[in-house]
Amino acid sequence: EVHLMESGGVVxxxxxxxxxxCAASGFTFDDYTMHWVRQSPGKGLEWVxxxxxxxxxxxxxxxxxxxxxxxxxxxxxxxxxxxxxLRTEDTALYYCAKDRTAMAELDYWGRGTxxxxxx
Amino acid sequence: xxxxxxxxxxxxxxxxxxxxxxxRASQSISSWLAWYxxxxxxxxxxxxxxxxxxxxxxxxRFSGSGSGTEFTLTISSLxxxxxxxxxxQQYDSYPITFGQGTKLEIK
Numbered sequence: 001e002v003h004l005m006e007s008g009g010v011v012x013x014x015x016x017x018x019x020x021x022c023a024a025s026g027f028t029f030d031d032y033t034m035h036w037v038r039q040s041p042g043k044g045l046e047w048v049x050x051x052x053x054x055x056x057x058x059x060x061x062x063x064x065x066x067x068x069x070x071x072x073x074x075x076x077x078x079x080x081x082x083x084x085x086l087r088t089e090d091t092a093l094y095y096c097a098k099d100r101t102a103m104a105e106l107d108y109w110g111r112g113t114x115x116x117x118x119x
Numbered sequence: 120x121x122x123x124x125x126x127x128x129x130x131x132x133x134x135x136x137x138x139x140x141x142x143r144a145s146q147s148i149s150s151w152l153a154w155y156x157x158x159x160x161x162x163x164x165x166x167x168x169x170x171x172x173x174x175x176x177x178x179x180r181f182s183g184s185g186s187g188t189e190f191t192l193t194i195s196s197l198x199x200x201x202x203x204x205x206x207x208q209q210y211d212s213y214p215i216t217f218g219q220g221t222k223l224e225i226k
Contacts, residue, residue, distance in 0.1 A: 045208075111162055
């Protein structure tokens with residue numbers, strides 16, 4: 001059974017940094033592209049970033065480009081999101097999601113980890 | 120960026136009703152469209168890919184259609200478990216973008 005578990009969400013001040021993690025199990029992690037998607041409280045879904053199976057390619061939403069960095073450690077079945085220069089508008093529930101085809105068809109999602117950016 | 124616009128934003132319907140949600144893209148995305156269902160406090164669930172292909176395990180009362188810029192998600196006979204928020208998502212080009220969501224409520 002596929003399982004994705006995010007962690008690392010906390011309350012952080014504007015301008016601060018944070019690293020989110022996503023632990024994956026139940027599938028061959030290094031075969032799949034992975035994504036981060038976020039959802040601000042009471043709002044819709046916003047795609048954040050993706051990383052290909054080998055880490056060779058990454059893509060970012062314009063709203064986070066230059067501030068966030070996605071990475072993965074296939075030996076640990078783990079996905080990461082390094083978040084720098086955080087803004088209040090980055091406050092959201094952050095989900096990691098598995099991409100079934102490397103085409104952004106997101107077939108499994110974790111339960112999310114909450115990041116709150118507030119002074 | 121490709122903008123995805125869903126209508127309506129809220130839909131009130133009864134058990135057994137047939138409902139349709141529309142998703143429009145700001146430019147052609149061929150058939151590179153997915154649909155997700157999200158219940159309150161839960162992660163999104165993957166329903167449909169390539170505009171009309173049903174994910175394994177998803178009830179057959181769900182169907183998708185369309186290509187280019189206009190797409191629909193239809194639920195043929197609403198069940199109690201279907202009341203949720205639905206999102207479309209394009210994956211024709213980066214950045215990947217979602218519609219704003221359609222909340223399906225019990226009438």
